[in-house]
Amino acid sequence: MxxxxxxxxxxxxxxxxxxxxxxxxxxxxxxxxxxxxxxxxxxxxxxxxxxxxxxxxxxxxxxxxxxxxxxxxxxxxxxxxxxxxxxxxxxxxxxxxxxxxxxxxxxxxxxxxxxxxxxxxxxxxxxxxxxxxxxxxxxxxxxxxxxxxxxxxxxxxxxxxxxxxxxxxxxxxxxxxxxxxxxxxxxxxxxxxxxxxxxxxxxxxxxxxxxxxxxxxxxxxxxxxxxxxxxxxxxxxxxxxxxxxxxxIFGSIEPMPSREELLYKAVDLAAKIKAEGIPVHHLMRHLLGLFNSCPGARLYRRYLSEHMTQLGAGPDVLIKAYKSMTDARKQEGNYGN
Structure with missing residues (x-):
């Protein structure tokens, strides 16, 4: 049967x-x-x-x-x-x-x-x-x-x-x-x-x-x-x-998280896996495309790519990559004033 x-x-x-x-x-x-x-x-x-x-x-x-x-x-x-x-x-x-x-x-x-x-x-x-x-x-x-x-x-x-x-x-x-x-x-x-x-x-x-x-x-x-x-x-x-x-797809009523919210959740996860002895680039490589199509995404990707594999890299790499993007946005905004 x-x-x-x-x-x-x-x-x-x-x-x-x-x-x-x-x-x-x-x-x-x-x-x-x-x-x-x-x-x-x-x-x-x-x-x-x-x-x-x-x-x-x-x-x-x-x-x-x-x-x-x-x-x-x-x-x-x-x-x-x-x-x-x-x-x-x-x-x-x-x-x-x-x-x-x-x-x-x-x-x-x-x-x-x-x-x-x-x-x-x-x-x-x-x-x-x-x-x-x-x-x-x-x-x-x-x-x-x-x-x-x-x-x-x-x-x-x-x-x-x-x-x-x-x-x-x-x-x-x-x-x-x-x-x-x-x-x-x-x-x-x-x-x-x-x-x-x-x-x-x-x-x-x-x-x-x-x-x-x-x-x-x-x-x-x-x-x-x-x-x-x-x-x-x-x-x-x-x-x-x-x-x-x-x-x-599943009809959940939970609010959809923003890219920024997801990034900071990933920062917490990066801290966990680093504490487990796993290099953070094993996580961060999957986040290179998180801000695709957003202004400044290229700067975010470049910073992440250059720093996530460095010896001792930690969760702060994600934050700094994000900051490199947002700082560039602010500067562009200032130039337009």
């Missing part, structure tokens, strides 16, 4: 798993901007989990709801890793079947799995048998020459047959050879209509769309056609987007 899982309402908006980005420090920062969004870990290899690298799984309670994304192609190893991850308290476990990086390909997982949909199904079933939380899949609409509508529908049908109730679709194909991971995020054309077709074909399956979505208005438009929207690089470029999610 297939398990029936209760999927989190947070899936309406999620921040994509991103290697070297969505670590615990990033997720703690993201929670200052949005309490309701679904967050993800970086993709973590099942082998690393089962070989005792538990530090990769550690998180703080405020990061929840949070999904552990696993990479691998061995059902038994993925099941063991999922069980360990569920024991840590993650909200859901996600299988990466869409990452096209060379490192992932050499391990025979990520987007390579799309060439063997039955193996994806075997992995999902093994993970489901091992845990009592939902198991989901993140994949793409095609891979290499396997890029037809029929291929996409068959892929999703195979995943859905396991009892998996939530599939995240990056609305691009993946090229395993010839394109870098960065190029794979931009060169293969977006095909949102293909994702909408999947949703129509599987009305009882929760479908989240990912790829090329950069504004809250665009998120709202997508939610008219699918169940959830996932943003990745747009959050890195402009983290302030996250501050709008709770009110505009």
């Amino acid at each position: 297939q398990k029936q899982f209760e999927l989190s309402g947070a899936m309406r908006f999620s921040v994509a798993p991103m290697v070297d980005v969505t670590d615990s420090v990033f997720r703690r920062l993201a929670r200052l901007f949005s309490k309701k969004s679904m967050l993800y870990t970086e993709m973590i290899a099942a082998d690393a989990v089962i070989h005792g690298k538990n530090y990769l799984l550690e998180f703080h309670d405020e990061e929840l709801p949070c999904v552990l994304q696993l990479g691998g192609s061995d059902p038994k190893k993925l099941a063991a890793a999922a069980k360990i991850g569920a024991g840590f308290g993650y909200t859901e476990i996600n299988l990466n079947a869409g990452c096209p990086s060379d490192k992932v390909q050499s391990g025979n997982f990520g987007a390579v799995l799309m060439k063997t949909p039955d193996l994806i199904a075997d992995c999902v079933k093994a993970m489901q048998d091992a845990v009592s939380v939902p198991v989901t899949v993140k994949t793409r609409i095609g891979v290499d020459e396997d890029d037809s509508v029929d291929f996409t529908l068959k892929l999703v049908e195979t995943i859905a047959a396991t009892g998996c109730r939530h599939v995240i679709l990056h609305a691009r194909k993946a090229w395993l050879n010839g394109l870098s991971p960065k190029e794979n995020r931009t060169i293969p054309p977006l095909d949102y209509e293909r994702v909408y077709l999947v949703k129509s074909a599987f009305p009882n399956l929760r479908i989240t769309i990912n790829g090329g979505i950069t504004t809250i208005d665009a998120v709202k438009d997508q939610l008219k056609r699918v169940d959830g929207v996932m943003l990745g690089r747009a959050i890195i470029d402009n983290p302030f987007i996250l501050s709008k999610v709770d009110s505009e």
